[in-house]
Amino acid sequence: xxxxxxxxxxxxxxxxxxxxxxxxxxxxxxxxxxxxxxxxxxxxxxxxxxxxxxxxxxxxxxxxxxxxxxxxxxxxxxxxxxxxxxxxxxxxxxxxxxxxxxxxxxxxxxxxxxxxxxxxxxxxxxxxxxxxxxxxxxxxxxxxxxxxxxxxxxxxxxxxxxxxxxxxxxxxxxxxxxxxxxxxxxxxxxxxxxxxxxxxxxxxxxxxxxxxxxxxxx
Numbered sequence: 001x002x003x004x005x006x007x008x009x010x011x012x013x014x015x016x017x018x019x020x021x022x023x024x025x026x027x028x029x030x031x032x033x034x035x036x037x038x039x040x041x042x043x044x045x046x047x048x049x050x051x052x053x054x055x056x057x058x059x060x061x062x063x064x065x066x067x068x069x070x071x072x073x074x075x076x077x078x079x080x081x082x083x084x085x086x087x088x089x090x091x092x093x094x095x096x097x098x099x100x101x102x103x104x105x106x107x108x109x110x111x112x113x114x115x116x117x118x119x120x121x122x123x124x125x126x127x128x129x130x131x132x133x134x135x136x137x138x139x140x141x142x143x144x145x146x147x148x149x150x151x152x153x154x155x156x157x158x159x160x161x162x163x164x165x166x167x168x169x170x171x172x173x174x175x176x177x178x179x180x181x182x183x184x185x186x187x188x189x190x191x192x193x194x195x196x197x198x199x200x201x202x203x204x205x206x207x208x209x210x211x212x213x214x215x216x217x218x
Contacts, residue, residue, distance in 0.1 A: 004070070005020070012189065013073075015186045016193060017042060025041070027042045028058050030047035071103045080136070084141050091148045091150045103145060103156065105155050106138025107138065109155075155206075158189055165187060165188075169188070
């Protein structure tokens with residue numbers, strides 16, 4: 001499969017590249033300042049997500065058009081409001097290319113486990129003031145997907161705690177539930193993302209967390 005990863009040099013994007021190549025996929029690793037890769041299955045691409053012509057080129061790929069794209073970009077502090085319009089630009093581009101899109105978003109739009117009528121972004125027990133801007137941005141990002149004419153998208157919300165760690169290769173998958181102890185390694189988030197690319201589920205918005213057995217082990 002040909003997969004374009006947008007934001008390929010970030011904490012999440014770099015793990016997505018590794019996981020995709022390990023599974024035998026061909027990857028266009030797109031970023032403003034792309035890395036170099038020793039693996040011939042990875043083609044680096046300099047891409048500004050706000051530039052439609054650069055997005056189109058990245059989705060064409062070196063050898064064949066992309067079958068799917070993964071958006072894994074993050075905004076710099078103070079620029080969180082750019083995420084929604086950039087996501088709309090990527091939805092436009094994937095529609096032109098005929099590629100499916102998986103958006104690695106944020107936890108803000110998940111439902112609060114203590115009050116399912118309230119989003120996590122509106123529950124101060126989960127989102128303190130310092131995190132409010134990025135949580136609001138992820139909520140706006142999901143809304144942008146839901147309102148867009150391109151229907152070929154899925155939104156993956158990481159759990160409350162996402163950090164580098166071991167690749168267990170297992171995880172729990174849910175829809176809109178989380179809790180303050182939910183966590184997953186970035187490596188296993190990449191596993192879940194590539195599983196979704198290879199075998200799409202029925203949920204347009206889902207989350208994943210560390211498997212209970214892994215939690216008990218440490």
